[in-house]
Amino acid sequence: MRIVLTRHGEVEGIVPPRFRGRTQLALTRLGQQQALALAAAVASQFSPAMVYTSPMQRCRDTGHSIATACGVGEQVLEGINDFDYGDWQWKTHDEARAEYPAQLGLWKSAPHWMHFPGGESLQAVALRTMDALRELLATYEKDTIVLVAHDSVNRVILLHALDLPLSAYWRIEQDPCCLNVVDLRADGRATIKVINETAHLHAAGSQDNHGAHANAP
Numbered sequence: 001m002r003i004v005l006t007r008h009g010e011v012e013g014i015v016p017p018r019f020r021g022r023t024q025l026a027l028t029r030l031g032q033q034q035a036l037a038l039a040a041a042v043a044s045q046f047s048p049a050m051v052y053t054s055p056m057q058r059c060r061d062t063g064h065s066i067a068t069a070c071g072v073g074e075q076v077l078e079g080i081n082d083f084d085y086g087d088w089q090w091k092t093h094d095e096a097r098a099e100y101p102a103q104l105g106l107w108k109s110a111p112h113w114m115h116f117p118g119g120e121s122l123q124a125v126a127l128r129t130m131d132a133l134r135e136l137l138a139t140y141e142k143d144t145i146v147l148v149a150h151d152s153v154n155r156v157i158l159l160h161a162l163d164l165p166l167s168a169y170w171r172i173e174q175d176p177c178c179l180n181v182v183d184l185r186a187d188g189r190a191t192i193k194v195i196n197e198t199a200h201l202h203a204a205g206s207q208d209n210h211g212a213h214a215n216a217p
Contacts, residue, residue, distance in 0.1 A: 001137050002144040004046055005180040006066075007154055008058040009034040014176065018092050021085035021119070024057050034177035034201055035062040039069035041179065041200035042146060046070075049143040052077040052136070054150060062177065063148040070146075079132025080149040086119025112166040122166050126156045133157070133184065141186055154180065161190035177201055 009031030013020045027035060042048070043066075051074040053063035060076065067074035088096055096104050100117070107114045115121040136145060147157075154174045159166060161182050173196055174180075181193040 001140045001142070001184045002046075003133075003157070003180075003182045003184060004042060004048060004144060004146045005154055005157060005182055006038060006042075006062070006146070006148055007151055007174045007176055007178055008054075008056070008062045008148060009038070010176045011058045013090070016092065018090055019085040019088045019096065021082050021089045022056070023090050027058055027061050031058070031176065032061075035065040037201050038062065038177040038179070039065040042066050043069040046144050046146075048072055048146045049140060050075060051146040051148065052080065053148040054081050054153070056082055056150070059148045059150070063146070066146055066148065077132055077136075077147070079128045079135075080147060080153045081128075082150040083116075083125055083152040084119040085116050087117040088119065108170075110167065111169040122152075122156075122169065125152055126160075126166060129153050129156050130160065137184060137186065157182065158192065158195065161192050172196075175201075 009027045011020070011025040011027055011031055013023070013025065048066075048070055050072055051063045051067040051070070053059040053074060053076055055076050055078060060074075063074050085091075088100070091099075093104070103114065103117075111122050149157075151174045155169055155172045156166070158172050158180065159168060161184070164171070175196060175198050177198070179197040179200065180195050183191045183193060
């Protein structure tokens with residue numbers, strides 16, 4: 001199965017960063033332009049059988065642009081939903097630092113040990129994401145599909161493909177509407193063909209949000 005893996009377009013709360021998580025957010029005007037540019041790139045390079053998206057509006061809207069451009073169906077996949085930040089949701093990093101200094105430090109230094117108060121751990125995100133991929137692989141073993149997810153979910157998938165531990169979470173970056181291409185075999189082995197490609201966004205006037213996406217997908 002070939003996975004065309006992408007992140008949603010720009011939304012409020014990326015710059016300056018907030019822990020967005022399960023907050024429903026619409027794409028900004030730039031995010032809409034990014035989604036259209038991404039859709040054109042996907043349609044020109046791939047022939048996906050289906051587009052799957054996180055339940056979050058920002059992913060559904062991005063995925064709708066891709067599905068329309070490719071002439072295929074679109075479906076919500078709960079397993080690739082964003083991180084549940086619990087009590088931290090929509091907090092700025094300064095607010096989190098003031099209220100939870102030790103826990104924010106843990107998240108930055110050892111993310112695999114962090115469990116967000118009232119929310120999820122990174123292990124929980126990895127488990128539900130991998131379960132979702134296993135189900136897709138059983139249906140689309142020889143096909144190409146598009147996944148429109150989040151910074152956190154994409155990192156987990158790419159860490160799996162690279163056979164890296166969750167402790168390496170911060171080594172991977174995912175820009176809005178980037179392109180990743182991952183081939184996943186029935187035996188679980190994966191090969192990454194493309195990672196965090198954003199050349200298709202230049203014509204859309206996209207700005208690099210480097211550093212903003214690395215904390216709150």
